[in-house]
Every structure is written in C-alpha cells, then in structure tokens.
Amino acid sequence: MTVEALIKSNIFTVVNEGKVDNMISNVFCCDLLSIAMSRIPEESAWVTVMGNMNTIAVASLAEVSCIILAEGIVLDEMSLAKAKEQDITVFYTEKPIFEAGIEIYKLINHG
Amino acid sequence: MLNDHIHLSYEIVSEDFARAGEAASDVKRVLKKMNVKPDIVRKVAIALYEGEINMVIHSLGGTIDVYIMPNEIQMKLEDIGPGIEDIDKAMEEGYSTASETIRNMGFGAGMGLPNMKRYVDDLDIKSGLGQGTRITMRVIL
Numbered sequence: 001m002t003v004e005a006l007i008k009s010n011i012f013t014v015v016n017e018g019k020v021d022n023m024i025s026n027v028f029c030c031d032l033l034s035i036a037m038s039r040i041p042e043e044s045a046w047v048t049v050m051g052n053m054n055t056i057a058v059a060s061l062a063e064v065s066c067i068i069l070a071e072g073i074v075l076d077e078m079s080l081a082k083a084k085e086q087d088i089t090v091f092y093t094e095k096p097i098f099e100a101g102i103e104i105y106k107l108i109n110h111g
Numbered sequence: 112m113l114n115d116h117i118h119l120s121y122e123i124v125s126e127d128f129a130r131a132g133e134a135a136s137d138v139k140r141v142l143k144k145m146n147v148k149p150d151i152v153r154k155v156a157i158a159l160y161e162g163e164i165n166m167v168i169h170s171l172g173g174t175i176d177v178y179i180m181p182n183e184i185q186m187k188l189e190d191i192g193p194g195i196e197d198i199d200k201a202m203e204e205g206y207s208t209a210s211e212t213i214r215n216m217g218f219g220a221g222m223g224l225p226n227m228k229r230y231v232d233d234l235d236i237k238s239g240l241g242q243g244t245r246i247t248m249r250v251i252l
Contacts, residue, residue, distance in 0.1 A: 034222035038157055038229070050217040054164070057132030061139060061156050078129060 001025075001108050003066045003089050006045065011103050012068055012091035015075055016083045022065035024108060027101045033058050040064055047101045051075045056082040066090065068104070070097040117141070117179040123166040123190070128216070131167040134175045135160035138186075142179070147252070154230040155184055155250050161223045162188045162246060168213055169193075170244065181252070186231075188246040195238040202228065 004020040006012070025043040030036045031050050037058050040046060046064045048055060051073040059067050066089040069075060075083065075090055083090050093100050119141060121134035139156040159175070166173050166188060173190030195201050201208075202224050209219030228234045231248040238244035 031217055032220045032222070033217040034161065034220050034226055037160060038222075038226050048217075052216055053128055054131065054216055054218070057136070057160070061132060061135055061160050082129075 006066065006091070006104065006107065007089070009107055011107075012093045012100070015069070015090040015092045016080060016088065018066075018083065018087040018089040020089060022089070024065045024104065027104045027108070028064070029097050029101045037062055045104050047097050047104070049073045049097065051079060053079045053082050055079065056086060056088060059088050060086045064088075068093060068100050070095055070100045115181060119177040119179070121163075121175045121177075123163060123170070123173050123175060123188075125167065125170060125172045127167060131164055132160055134163050134177075138177050142184075145179070151184070151250060151252060155186070158227045158230040158248055158250070159186055161226045162186065162248065164218065165223050166190050168209060168218060173243070183232075183252055184250045186246075186248040186250075188248075189243060191243045192241065194240045194242040194244055195236070196240045198236050198238060 001024045003022045007014055023043045024045045026041045028040045028044040029047045031048050033054055040062045044064050045066050045068060047068045047070050049071050051069050056079050068091045070093055072094045119138060135156050138159055139152055142152045170190035171192050176187045178185040200206050204225045205221040207219045207221035213219045232251045233249040235247045
C-alpha cells in the first residue's frame with residue numbers, strides 16, 4: 001500500500017501531505033525516539049504520541065513512510081513546518097496507538 | 112587529517128531542538144550522494160544523531176566534525192562541558208540523567224550511548240565532570 005492509498009482510505013485526518021508514493025509494508029508503534037530510530041523497519045507507517053520536532057527528525061533519518069499521531073496528539077507549528085520542509089506525510093487520529101496500528105495493518109494485509 | 116578525504120563540520124547549540132538532527136541529516140545526504148552502502152549510511156546516521164542529540168540535551172554546545180575517507184568514516188564530537196561523571200554507568204542501557212522535560216520529548220531512555228556503540232566499529236569517549244566531552248566514532252567502510 002502507498003501513503004496515497006492510506007490518505008484515500010480516510011481513516012485518519014491528513015495534517016501534512018508530503019511524499020505520497022512511499023510504500024507502507026509495516027506498522028511500527030513506539031514513542032521512545034532512540035528505540036524507534038534504531039528499530040523502525042523499512043517502509044513503515046510510524047504510530048506515536050510524540051508530536052514534536054524530534055519525531056520529524058527521527059522520521060526523516062529513519063526514512064519512515066509516514067507518521068500517524070494517535071490519541072488526538074497535535075503537531076506543534078514548528079514541527080509542522082519541519083514536516084513540510086522534509087516532505088513527510090503526517091496523519092492525526094483520536095484513536096489509541098494500538099487501534100490506529102491495527103487499522104493500517106488491516107489495510108496492508110487485506111486492502 | 113589524511114589526504115583524500117571530505118571534511119564536514121557543524122556547530123551544535125545547547126538546547127536548540129529546532130535544529131537537532133541537522134548534522135546527522137546532512138551527513139546522511141552526502142553519504143547517499145556518494146553512493147555509500149545503505150547499511151553504512153544507516154549506521155552513521157543513527158550513531159551521529161544520538162551523539163548530536165546528546166550534545167543538544169546535555170552539553171553547553173560544541174562541534175561535530177565528520178571525515179569521510181576511502182576506508183572509514185570518522186566522527187568527532189567535542190563539547191565544552193559539563194562532562195560525564197561516570198562513563199561506564201552512562202554506557203549502561205537504561206541509565207539516563209535526562210530531565211523530566213527531556214523525557215517528555217521522547218528522549219532520556221538511556222539508549223543514546225549504547226546505540227552509538229552498537230552502530231559503530233569503534234567508540235572512544237574522553238570526559239570527566241567539569242570538563243568537555245570528546246567522542247570519536249569510527250565506521251569502517
């Protein structure tokens with residue numbers, strides 16, 4: 001599935017539309033940036049409640065396909081600017097991390 | 112330093128989270144452009160980001176110098192203090208002196224130095240309380 005397909009599924013709100021042709025083959029859920037940084041598999045949608053600049057920096061360095069901010073976490077203005085600059089797609093959802101992850105997992109595996 | 116190398120240099124400002132990660136990002140961009148193998152690029156980017164963020168969180172500021180040589184990549188991180196009291200303890204996974212504020216940003220898991228050690232071929236730390244910290248990391252190509 002591509003990020004574009006995740007956008008079209010309408011399960012999450014788009015906060016920033018960056019690169020949309022990135023593939024999503026995995027879901028990764030973690031809030032500790034050092035762990036995320038070293039463990040995120042390739043082609044991952046990263047679900048987290050950390051909505052700050054460091055999330056964007058780690059996402060960029062680890063080359064995640066997109067970020068999903070769960071639990072109604074809002075990206076602050078500076079981080080949004082950085083996401084735009086880095087061309088990273090960021091979604092927003094009120095859902096808890098696990099449920100958000102499951103929704104993506106279902107889409108990856110069942111279309 | 113040796114001939115036939117590329118030298119990249121960055122200034123790191125204490126608590127400047129808006130720019131934290133820019134050095135690691137830039138080095139990553141350069142290495143990718145040079146067609147360095149992706150697993151090497153990843154190792155360097157992770158280790159350097161951890162080092163850079165440590166400097167932003169803990170130090171009073173410093174510099175990062177990266178030397179890309181034919182056989183290895185050397186990263187030298189040097190700050191002006193306050194220094195690491197117990198390096199062995201700092202190397203333990205889960206040990207952190209980061210504040211509550213820093214933890215709330217997603218850091219302070221005590222994974223920084225262990226991650227750096229894991230991803231480089233050689234890590235050398237020189238520090239002491241009240242002194243600066245000098246870290247040299249080498250990744251063999």
